[in-house]
Structures are given as structure tokens and as C-alpha cells.
Amino acid sequence: MPLLVPSLLHGLGQGAAAPVVVLLALEHGASVPQAGLVAATAGLGMLVGDVPSGWIISRLGERRAVAASTLIGVAGAVLSALATRPDLIAVGVALVGLATAVSMVARQNSVVEVVAYSHRGRALSAVAASMRAGLLLGPFLGAALVAAAGPEGGLWLQAAALAVAGALMMCVPDATPRGSGGEGVTMVAVRHARVLTRVGSGAMVLGVCRTCRTAVLPLWAAHIGLDAVATSVVFGIGGAVDLLVSLPAGRALDTIGRVPVAVASTTVFAAGALLLPLANGAVSVAAVSVVLGAANGLSNGLLMTLGADLAPPGDRVAFLGLWRVAHDSGTVVGPLVVAGVTATAGLAAASLASGGLAAAGAVIFARVVPRYLPRRTSDHGDDNRCPAVLPADTIPSTT
Incomplete structure (x- = not known):
């Protein structure tokens, strides 16, 4: 708690x-x-x-x-x-x-x-x-x-x-004692540059997809004539689905694996973004909002889990900070992408571009992530200090 x-x-x-x-x-x-x-x-x-x-x-x-x-x-x-x-x-x-x-x-x-x-x-x-x-x-x-x-x-x-x-938070035991700096941020960035750039590119795409969802969907609702109340309700329905899917998605990360969930979330993002230009009423926009909300819920906890899996035990906090750069760059770039494409080619093109990016993210996760995910057969080889809740032979493969 x-x-x-x-x-x-x-x-x-x-x-x-x-x-x-x-x-x-x-x-x-x-x-x-x-x-x-x-x-x-x-x-x-x-x-x-x-x-x-x-x-x-x-x-x-x-x-x-x-x-x-x-x-x-x-x-x-x-x-x-x-x-x-x-x-x-x-x-x-x-x-x-x-x-x-x-x-x-x-x-x-x-x-x-x-x-x-x-x-x-x-x-x-x-x-x-x-x-x-x-x-x-x-x-x-x-x-x-x-x-x-x-x-x-x-x-x-x-x-x-x-x-x-x-x-x-001050009630939580200090997981990182003072002065436990390891190699330092610069050395961690150099040593793990390949995984940060390759897998991080998928994280960045996911960040773009998430912000495009919050930007494009309300704009499209306004574009087809929905008022502010209807737009809020439509967006709220998607948010509720997002929250409902989140916890089952976390279980899927542990039981099915990281990569299938990553590919599924970006694929559903792509489907929702590609379908949005076809929505011409409140019901159809709400249906797309449900799809995008489900995609967002599927990705809930995904990047934090991947970052934790990929982080070197001795320099975990430095790696996690660098790992967050990829996703947060996407959240900053996303609205700029939407604004730029909308200004030059229209809102429908912006939604289609978001769908294309999401599809690219699915390919990145499918092809790149398995190369870097560590294979662990028990919690004794992990950097956790607590005993496993499940027996070692029940821990699922991360791939």
C-alpha cells in the first residue's frame, strides 16, 4: 500500500x-x-x-x-x-x-x-x-x-x-542506499546504448501512440460534430475500459509473456487509429474509444516491466531513468506529430499516421525485444531480495 x-x-x-x-x-x-x-x-x-x-x-x-x-x-x-x-x-x-x-x-x-x-x-x-x-x-x-x-x-x-x-513513500524501506551509484549514468548509457536505442524505439512509439489517443480522439469527435459533453462521455468510456483491462494485462505479462502483450497492445492501437477516420457518429466513435482504451490498458505496466527486466542489477536506477527517456520523448513528440500531419494533410491522415506508427511498434517489439530479455529459471538468479511467491518451475518464460 x-x-x-x-x-x-x-x-x-x-x-x-x-x-x-x-x-x-x-x-x-x-x-x-x-x-x-x-x-x-x-x-x-x-x-x-x-x-x-x-x-x-x-x-x-x-x-x-x-x-x-x-x-x-x-x-x-x-x-x-x-x-x-x-x-x-x-x-x-x-x-x-x-x-x-x-x-x-x-x-x-x-x-x-x-x-x-x-x-x-x-x-x-x-x-x-x-x-x-x-x-x-x-x-x-x-x-x-x-x-x-x-x-x-x-x-x-x-x-x-x-x-x-x-x-x-518515506515508509518504504530504502531499496537504494545512499552512495550506491554503480557505474554512473554516463557509463550505463554507453554500456547499454544498444538495448536503450533498439528496444527504446518501441517504447518511444508506444509513448507517441498514447498521446495521439488523447489528442486525436477528442479532435475527431469535435470534427464530426459531437458536443463537449458527448466527447467527454466517449473519452470516459475508453478510460473505463483502459482501467478494466489493466490488471488482467499485468497477469498476462507474467503468464503469457512480455513480448506477446507488447505486440498485442501496439496492434490494437494500430487497429483503433486506422478505424477512427471511418467513425461518423457518437456510437462508432465510442466503439473506437473502447478499442483504443483496451490498447492503452494492455500496455499498462508493460514498459515498467520491460525496463525492470532489462536493467542491470548493480545500476538499476540509472538504467530505469534512461529507459524512461524513450517513452517520455514519445509523449512530447506525439502532439507535435499530430499537429504537423493535421496541418499538412488533415486530421484523418494524422490518425492513419498514428496507426502506421503503432504497427511499426508491434514489429519492433516482436523482432527486437526477445534478443535482450534475460532468461531466468528461478528467482534465486534474479536481483529480488524476497523469496519467490510461486515455485521456481512455475515462473513463465519472458519470451
């Missing part, structure tokens, strides 16, 4: 803050494109924080790193709530993103440390699912505070959620 609840609270804060950041920026004089850039600094902050996160955790120790990231995240949320200029709001949002990168690597590392390899996929999917549950609940709880205190209310809720999440 000290790992699942902080994930829920992080998602809760993010879900409460995301809608109001744009409103606050507009309220303080930003144009619509500028307000969009302010919101995008959250992803940029995470991307900037990914690389040093492993170094910070290994040098300070996990608990000190969590404490520091919590202070930075709370300060960022408070700054955004009190700011009267769009640029200051952007700085606060970026600080929250940077702090989130450190805390997510710390949570992932803690799960890998305490959970047997046979249950790794389920555990990491549960952590990811708890964050997605928070993202679904956040806007509703934030709306109550916004009604009482204005748009700043969502940011105050985020600050409180980050503070409580950090306090709970």
Missing part, C-alpha cells in the same frame, strides 16, 4: 491540475497556443528529470531523493497556484514534472526490489493502474475545489496529494 497509494495520489493530483493549468494561463493573459505550451511543460519537466533521476536516487539514497522530489513537486504546484503570469505557471508545472520523474523511478525500483519476478508484471501493472484510477478521479475531486476556490483549487489539491504521497 505505501507504493500503490502514492501512485493513486500522484494520478489524483495530475488529474485535478491538468484542466485548470490551461484555464489559469488564459486567465493571466496567455493566448490559446501559449496556454497549450504551458500545459506541455509538465511532459518536458518529466523528460528533463528522467536522466538525472537515477543519479539523484543513487547519490542521495531513495528516501532522501523522494523527500527532495516531494518538496520540489509541492513547491511547483504552490508556485503555479500563486502565480499571476503564464511563464511562472509554466515553471511550476515543469517542476512538478521533474519531481514526478524522480518519484516514479523510485517507486518502480522499490517494486522490483520487494516483489518476486514471477509477479513483477502484476505488481507494476497495479502501480500503473492505481495512477490511472487517480487520473480518472482527479478531475471530479478537483471540480469541487474549483467551484469553491476558483481554478487554483485544482493545484492546491495537487500540492496536498504530492505531500501525502511523499510521506507514504
Whole structure:
């Protein structure tokens, strides 16, 4: 629970803050494109924080790193709530993103440390699912505070959620003691450059697919004439399917294997994106939303599990920070891809391009990942410190 609840609270804060950041920026004089850039600094902050996160955790120790990231995240949320200029709001949002990168690597590392390899996929999917549950609940709880205190209310809720999440994480035993730096981030990047670039390319494609889902689907709904309420309902249906599929997907990671789940999720993403231009009404758009939500749910916990499998035991946190760069690069690039293709060839072309990228991701996962996944026959050969929950001979092959 000290790992699942902080994930829920992080998602809760993010879900409460995301809608109001744009409103606050507009309220303080930003144009619509500028307000969009302010919101995008959250992803940029995470991307900037990914690389040093492993170094910070290994040098300070996990608990000190969590404490520091919590202070930075709370300060960022408070700054955004009190700011009267769009640029200051952007700085606060970026600080929250940077702090989130450190805390997510710390949570992932803690799960890998305490959970047997046979249950790794389920555990990491549960952590990811708890964050997605928070993202679904956040806007509703934030709306109550916004009604009482204005748009700043969502940011105050985020600050409180980050503070409580950090306090709970401090209850977790320190999985990475202070000064356990291993080879360092630069050496890890050089030594594992091939796996980070080859398998990381699939992770980047998945990041692009996820952000294209959140960008293209609402735009297409508006394009065919659905109002804001109908669009929200359609998107909410997909989010509910996403959450429902998440935990079974985690079990599939442990029982069927990493590669089949990775190929399935990207293939379903491709199908949904390719079908979207054919949707011309609320029912058909909702059906595509269900397909895309299922794809997103299938990928829930996938990249964290792959990163944990591929990470060298002595330099795990450094590797995990570098591993996150690939996916977070995709989340930053995704909206730019959608905007660029839409501007030149139209929204339908943007959806088809997303489908093509997802299909390419399925090929990458199918052909590249099995070469690098370690084959383990028991938990005694793994870097976990807890005994296996299942007997060694029941642990599934990762391929």
C-alpha cells in the first residue's frame, strides 16, 4: 500500500491540475497556443528529470531523493497556484514534472526490489493502474475545489496529494542506499546504448501512440460534430475500459509473456487509429474509444516491466531513468506529430499516421525485444531480495 497509494495520489493530483493549468494561463493573459505550451511543460519537466533521476536516487539514497522530489513537486504546484503570469505557471508545472520523474523511478525500483519476478508484471501493472484510477478521479475531486476556490483549487489539491504521497513513500524501506551509484549514468548509457536505442524505439512509439489517443480522439469527435459533453462521455468510456483491462494485462505479462502483450497492445492501437477516420457518429466513435482504451490498458505496466527486466542489477536506477527517456520523448513528440500531419494533410491522415506508427511498434517489439530479455529459471538468479511467491518451475518464460 505505501507504493500503490502514492501512485493513486500522484494520478489524483495530475488529474485535478491538468484542466485548470490551461484555464489559469488564459486567465493571466496567455493566448490559446501559449496556454497549450504551458500545459506541455509538465511532459518536458518529466523528460528533463528522467536522466538525472537515477543519479539523484543513487547519490542521495531513495528516501532522501523522494523527500527532495516531494518538496520540489509541492513547491511547483504552490508556485503555479500563486502565480499571476503564464511563464511562472509554466515553471511550476515543469517542476512538478521533474519531481514526478524522480518519484516514479523510485517507486518502480522499490517494486522490483520487494516483489518476486514471477509477479513483477502484476505488481507494476497495479502501480500503473492505481495512477490511472487517480487520473480518472482527479478531475471530479478537483471540480469541487474549483467551484469553491476558483481554478487554483485544482493545484492546491495537487500540492496536498504530492505531500501525502511523499510521506507514504518515506515508509518504504530504502531499496537504494545512499552512495550506491554503480557505474554512473554516463557509463550505463554507453554500456547499454544498444538495448536503450533498439528496444527504446518501441517504447518511444508506444509513448507517441498514447498521446495521439488523447489528442486525436477528442479532435475527431469535435470534427464530426459531437458536443463537449458527448466527447467527454466517449473519452470516459475508453478510460473505463483502459482501467478494466489493466490488471488482467499485468497477469498476462507474467503468464503469457512480455513480448506477446507488447505486440498485442501496439496492434490494437494500430487497429483503433486506422478505424477512427471511418467513425461518423457518437456510437462508432465510442466503439473506437473502447478499442483504443483496451490498447492503452494492455500496455499498462508493460514498459515498467520491460525496463525492470532489462536493467542491470548493480545500476538499476540509472538504467530505469534512461529507459524512461524513450517513452517520455514519445509523449512530447506525439502532439507535435499530430499537429504537423493535421496541418499538412488533415486530421484523418494524422490518425492513419498514428496507426502506421503503432504497427511499426508491434514489429519492433516482436523482432527486437526477445534478443535482450534475460532468461531466468528461478528467482534465486534474479536481483529480488524476497523469496519467490510461486515455485521456481512455475515462473513463465519472458519470451
